[in-house]
Amino acid sequence: MRTPPAEVAVTAGLVAGLLRDQHPDLAGLPLVPCSHGWDNVVLRLGDDLAVRLPRRGSAAVLAANEQRWLGTVAARVGFPVPAPVRLGRPGRGYPWPWSVVPWFEGRVAASLPSAERGRLAGPLAAFTARLHVPAPGDAPANPVRGVPLASRDARVRERLTGGRVPRADELLRLWERLSSAPAREGPPVWIHGDLHPANVLAPADGAPGLAAVLDFGDLTSGDPATDLAVAWMMFDAPGRAEFRAERERLSPVDPATWDRARAWAVSFGSLLAASTNEDPLLAAVGAHTVDQVLGPDRP
Known part of the structure; x- marks a missing residue:
């Protein structure tokens, strides 16, 4: 890539x-x-x-x-x-x-060890809860973000059978299971569309909170599961548990949405894991995501 x-x-x-x-x-x-x-x-x-x-x-x-x-x-x-x-x-x-x-000062979350990103779990959950509200009728509709998983199936399968993604067979089996989750019901909500550790800034001094959330070019309306893939892209298992718990406290998410979110993490993680060393930071995000989605814990 x-x-x-x-x-x-x-x-x-x-x-x-x-x-x-x-x-x-x-x-x-x-x-x-x-x-x-x-x-x-x-x-x-x-x-x-x-x-x-x-x-x-x-x-x-x-x-x-x-x-x-x-x-x-x-x-x-x-x-x-x-x-x-x-x-x-x-x-x-x-x-x-x-x-x-x-201009925002801070450290790109992707540059932090995964265990250190856990301090961002609560604030990032609050960000998604506030963002994921029904969008107006004239809000943008991105053709590849926030869409039904079925519309991404062919592209994900092509990637996972192309010989460039580690643990591709495992990822394909997981994709096949998760992508059959029930489709979203209800109105489209606002979503960031590209929420991953390279688009999140942590305070440089290690303070709690978010320094900023960046790059809203893919801002769109659709299924919030696309953004909730960040649970696997950003965090390890303890951080993911904290993220989910805080998000559930602020704005409940049904099990099918978490399954779709994990499927989106398979899609994004496999894409980034296939990256060349031209962008080692994103390639590392991809490798982390692959490890996390194939881990034994639930979302």
Whole structure:
């Protein structure tokens, strides 16, 4: 799973020009490149802000999704999220919308030993409970997140029979059992869509709580089981038990939803476990997820 090539070269000079043209009051702040991810380029802007720009056309749709909806979600969840504070438009040859967002200090949860992630279990359960409420009728509908498991069956089987995923036979048997769980009933709810340890920030000083939940490009309406896969992607068995207990206390989840969540963890874990060393952090998340979904404990 290689990072796709950028379709536009996003440089500090380009971003500085866009800021001068569209947000001149911010143009004098230091601008430091930080990351070139799968979909976006991020540059830190001063001490408290960042500029986030799509690097591919398909990611521009995700950026527009965040601009349209993330402010509403931020007000509901009560946890730090990168809701845009300024909106950018195409210019200087750059063709897509872009955003100025808050900068959050912290440690990516994926970089922590799994046992240390347990301190995030309660806060992350609270985040999902607040997020997973019925979405409005015009909310986005992602074609591959929050959807019935049957619609992902062919793709998961293809991956698990492709010879690149460890313990693929075990995962396929588990997928076949879990993917037959009853489909969700009831209205679609808001879901993050890409909730995993690389999109969660822990406080750098080890304090309790969440420093931030990041990357809402896949924010959509659908089945909350997609997000609850984080129980296996983030935690070991004790952390997962704490996550489930707190989530059940705040907003009960039926057994079929937990089964679908574990199936989603099979899907996500196998995808990441097949990653090349080009992204070792995500590959490690995949390996952890595979070990956890095949463990003996219930969700």
